[in-house]
Amino acid sequence: MTGFVFNEKPIQIERGEGAYLYDDSGREYLDMGASYACVPLGHNHPAVGEAVRDQFSDLTYVQASYPVQTRTDLYELLADTAPADVDYTWLCNSGTEANEAALKFARSATGNSKIIATMQGFHGRTMGALATTWKDKYKKPYEPLIGDVEFVPYDDPAAMSEAVDDETAAVIVEPVQGEGGINPASKEFLQTARVETATSGAALIFDEVQTGMGRTGSLWASEWTDVVPDIITSAKGLGNGFPIGATLCREWIAENYGSHASTFSGGATVSAAAEATVSTIVEEDLSGHAADVGAYLQERLAEELGDDVREVRGEGLMIGIEIKRGANRVLKELALNHGVLALPAGRTVVRLLPPLAIEEDHADEVVEALAAVLTEDES
Numbered sequence: 001m002t003g004f005v006f007n008e009k010p011i012q013i014e015r016g017e018g019a020y021l022y023d024d025s026g027r028e029y030l031d032m033g034a035s036y037a038c039v040p041l042g043h044n045h046p047a048v049g050e051a052v053r054d055q056f057s058d059l060t061y062v063q064a065s066y067p068v069q070t071r072t073d074l075y076e077l078l079a080d081t082a083p084a085d086v087d088y089t090w091l092c093n094s095g096t097e098a099n100e101a102a103l104k105f106a107r108s109a110t111g112n113s114k115i116i117a118t119m120q121g122f123h124g125r126t127m128g129a130l131a132t133t134w135k136d137k138y139k140k141p142y143e144p145l146i147g148d149v150e151f152v153p154y155d156d157p158a159a160m161s162e163a164v165d166d167e168t169a170a171v172i173v174e175p176v177q178g179e180g181g182i183n184p185a186s187k188e189f190l191q192t193a194r195v196e197t198a199t200s201g202a203a204l205i206f207d208e209v210q211t212g213m214g215r216t217g218s219l220w221a222s223e224w225t226d227v228v229p230d231i232i233t234s235a236k237g238l239g240n241g242f243p244i245g246a247t248l249c250r251e252w253i254a255e256n257y258g259s260h261a262s263t264f265s266g267g268a269t270v271s272a273a274a275e276a277t278v279s280t281i282v283e284e285d286l287s288g289h290a291a292d293v294g295a296y297l298q299e300r301l302a303e304e305l306g307d308d309v310r311e312v313r314g315e316g317l318m319i320g321i322e323i324k325r326g327a328n329r330v331l332k333e334l335a336l337n338h339g340v341l342a343l344p345a346g347r348t349v350v351r352l353l354p355p356l357a358i359e360e361d362h363a364d365e366v367v368e369a370l371a372a373v374l375t376e377d378e379s
Contacts, residue, residue: 021043078246098233109127155186206220325349333376
């Protein structure tokens, strides 16, 4: 008997190409989830494949204390593309590790321990990141977690102002909540967090594990928020399917980060994949493309679904459709009856995180499929 600790879906995927996946029977699925935004360039992208093959033929891996050109290139690219003064990078393997490092760096650099997080926020499943995640279903089996974490309502500037004080090490916030239901923050909320942390000497952490890499219409969501944080975390879309995360920070954080390391930090092959991914997003302006197609998709969803849904919201190609009944049932019907793969974001939100290069005809396809499923529900 084969054992596994995971919930598998009843579709065995054999291959992928662009915006599509194919199961073991050859059936085609439009991938509107991109495996939780992990393949922003789409499946089997030639630039990533070529970069990985070239690097693999020379050097697969060597630990991070030895300089490797692909890793150095990635450091420089991230520094060049990050918001002003966020110039230092630590590499890891996932988003939760990137957030774990961010929390440690903030505590070390400030000498404080209090962390402010938001209700409905999700920052990962390791013990530190989990302590800043809102829902009990993720946390209860593993308590006690790290202490001194305070939660404030998301997008409530007054609550943020009241919570941050001289004992605060960091505020950690998603510019758009992902697992929490695709909730974009207002500029006022994020700017309040910036002012309060700067005044108190705390670090402002933007969790861009899901919102980064062009997802919301700019390479980093912080660009449209007009806020430059002290730390940005990245993962999911960073390696186009290869496991890599990054914690980017300002100099004052980097100089006082304490002691932190990871065996597989910035391996040569995954660094090559990430450098190719970020370069392609920048060179082909897939961020701008995501903004344009995302606006078209949101408009079509609102027009066609109308009163059948409660709300359509999001930024760029990070879109949530709040429906009136269970999201999982709708997602199952989309996949099995219409060949469209999407994701949940809570019980009543269908989440779309497609490859950034999708076109308007792909948008039309998912709108038609959703309309059909919701119409079937009413009949």
